[in-house]
Amino acid sequence: EEVVHRIAAGEVVTSAAAALKELLENSIDARATKINVGVRQGGLKVLQIVDNGKGMAPEDMRMACERFATSKLQTFEDLQSITSFGFRGEALASISQVARVKIVSMVPDAVCAYSASYADGKIAGANGGQAAPKPCAGVPGTTVTVEDLFYNMPTRRSANRNASEEYRAIADIVTRYSIRYSSIAFTCKRLGDNSGSDIKSTMNATVLENIQLAFGKNLAQELLDFKFEIDGLGVSGSGLVSNANYNLTRRTFILFINGRLVDYAPLKKALDSTHSEFSPKGSHGFFYLDINMRTEDLDVNVHPTKREVRFLHGAELIESVTSAVSDRLKTSRT
Ligand code: ADP
Ligand code: MG
Numbered sequence: 001e002e003v004v005h006r007i008a009a010g011e012v013v014t015s016a017a018a019a020l021k022e023l024l025e026n027s028i029d030a031r032a033t034k035i036n037v038g039v040r041q042g043g044l045k046v047l048q049i050v051d052n053g054k055g056m057a058p059e060d061m062r063m064a065c066e067r068f069a070t071s072k073l074q075t076f077e078d079l080q081s082i083t084s085f086g087f088r089g090e091a092l093a094s095i096s097q098v099a100r101v102k103i104v105s106m107v108p109d110a111v112c113a114y115s116a117s118y119a120d121g122k123i124a125g126a127n128g129g130q131a132a133p134k135p136c137a138g139v140p141g142t143t144v145t146v147e148d149l150f151y152n153m154p155t156r157r158s159a160n161r162n163a164s165e166e167y168r169a170i171a172d173i174v175t176r177y178s179i180r181y182s183s184i185a186f187t188c189k190r191l192g193d194n195s196g197s198d199i200k201s202t203m204n205a206t207v208l209e210n211i212q213l214a215f216g217k218n219l220a221q222e223l224l225d226f227k228f229e230i231d232g233l234g235v236s237g238s239g240l241v242s243n244a245n246y247n248l249t250r251r252t253f254i255l256f257i258n259g260r261l262v263d264y265a266p267l268k269k270a271l272d273s274t275h276s277e278f279s280p281k282g283s284h285g286f287f288y289l290d291i292n293m294r295t296e297d298l299d300v301n302v303h304p305t306k307r308e309v310r311f312l313h314g315a316e317l318i319e320s321v322t323s324a325v326s327d328r329l330k331t332s333r334t
């Protein structure tokens with residue numbers, strides 16, 4: 001049974017970057033305003049995320065790594081109004097099946113923090129009885145440390161990309177989240193390396209300022225903003241597209257739906273072809289999209305930890321976004 005769990009968990013947590021994305025989303029859900037990511041060996045040795053969010057009480061820490069343990073779904077109304085995809089309580093459980101997980105957490109008014117180590121979903125160190133989180137010094141917020149990812153899955157471990165590629169994938173996710181979440185200050189750094197932080201975002205910046213910080217001024221000053229809305233379907237959004245005459249060496253596509261970084265290949269493809277109608281041959285566009293829709297229109301059959309999404313009204317969405325982009329590129333043409 002344990003092996004079955006591990007195989008299932010390995011399908012959820014496919015890489016260090018996939019694990020990082022889940023941890024980052026938990027910190028965002030906990031309303032953190034500061035999120036610091038530390039990585040050793042591309043996250044395979046150590047993946048650590050420190051936040052100043054609302055923390056977990058010790059009784060919640062007991063359960064945190066058990067399957068379907070979630071604090072984000074209390075009533076049916078919650079299900080209707082929930083704004084995050086992460087309501088299934090599977091991420092920490094899955095990570096703890098394929099790595100050693102340690103959590104230190106403190107809720108704002110507590111006198112101290114608590115710490116617990118997990119293996120296979122359970123708090124480690126139970127001497128016959130039930131193990132409990134141990135009191136320790138700390139500050140409000142949560143630190144999750146994931147060590148030796150895939151230690152018990154040798155084939156997955158060796159199939160993983162090399163450390164620097166994996167680090168790039170992690171840094172890329174942190175960068176993208178730092179663009180969307182302007183009120184959160186993010187850092188991302190390689191631990192045990194004195195070169196400082198590779199990513200430093202500032203609090204209370206605009207999306208455009210964050211893009212400038214991450215991608216440079218040259219791109220930022222070529223971006224055109226647009227908005228769209230589909231009447232009656234509860235879909236609305238805004239975005240930025242690079243001027244058709246500005247040539248990028250490769251396409252960048254950043255899509256947030258209901259605050260989560262996702263992929264939607266059909267939209268990516270449609271935007272590429274819209275862009276090519278206006279731009280010189282072989283040129284690539286930059287697309288940033290922030291879309292909101294009713295949660296019930298998202299396809300629940302797609303696993304929450306998979307980035308590719310599906311939803312009702314996909315065709316209408318593609319039509320609406322591409323025509324907004326097309327209008328904007330048209331008017332900007334010189
Ligand atoms: P989900 O996010 O789908 O609820 P997870 O397995 O990702 O499931 O997390 C399980 C639970 O652990 C969350 O519902 C939340 O209560 C708690 N949790 C995880 N990370 C944090 C964090 N950084 N701050 C506060 N609570 C957290
Ligand atoms: Mg989660």
